[in-house]
Amino acid sequence: VAFTLGDLYRPGATLDYPIGGAGAVIDALCRGVTRWGGDVMTGSHVEQVVIEDGRAVGVRLKGGKVLRAGRAVVSNADVWATNQLLPLSIRPRPQPGRGGALNSALPKTPSFMHLHLGFEGGGLPAGIG
Numbered sequence: 001v002a003f004t005l006g007d008l009y010r011p012g013a014t015l016d017y018p019i020g021g022a023g024a025v026i027d028a029l030c031r032g033v034t035r036w037g038g039d040v041m042t043g044s045h046v047e048q049v050v051i052e053d054g055r056a057v058g059v060r061l062k063g064g065k066v067l068r069a070g071r072a073v074v075s076n077a078d079v080w081a082t083n084q085l086l087p088l089s090i091r092p093r094p095q096p097g098r099g100g101a102l103n104s105a106l107p108k109t110p111s112f113m114h115l116h117l118g119f120e121g122g123g124l125p126a127g128i129g
Contacts, residue, residue, distance in 0.1 A: 041067075046062075046085060047060050048086070049085045049086055051090055054090075
């Protein structure tokens, strides 16, 4: 929110929002994942990414249940949280003269996402577009 409000003070800035609210964006992303054969699970706490032969093959949920991936494991968490889900044996380690491990080498910044897209505007209600 702070980034959005800060952007509003730029000359010529506008504040747009998706029809249906932010939930409409989430619903569209979920439809895209399922359309291509993926599964979206909400309310499922991932404890660890399961690694076999150096490859992510699934996730272990809180409570111990393991979900195996068909083709890929995708994380929507930031780089620091995703790193914490990896087994200790494969997490980046500090290297002399090259800074610390991931959590200390990359400064944390506030999360922010911009979604830039274009679409044909024909058929939209009057006043939109």
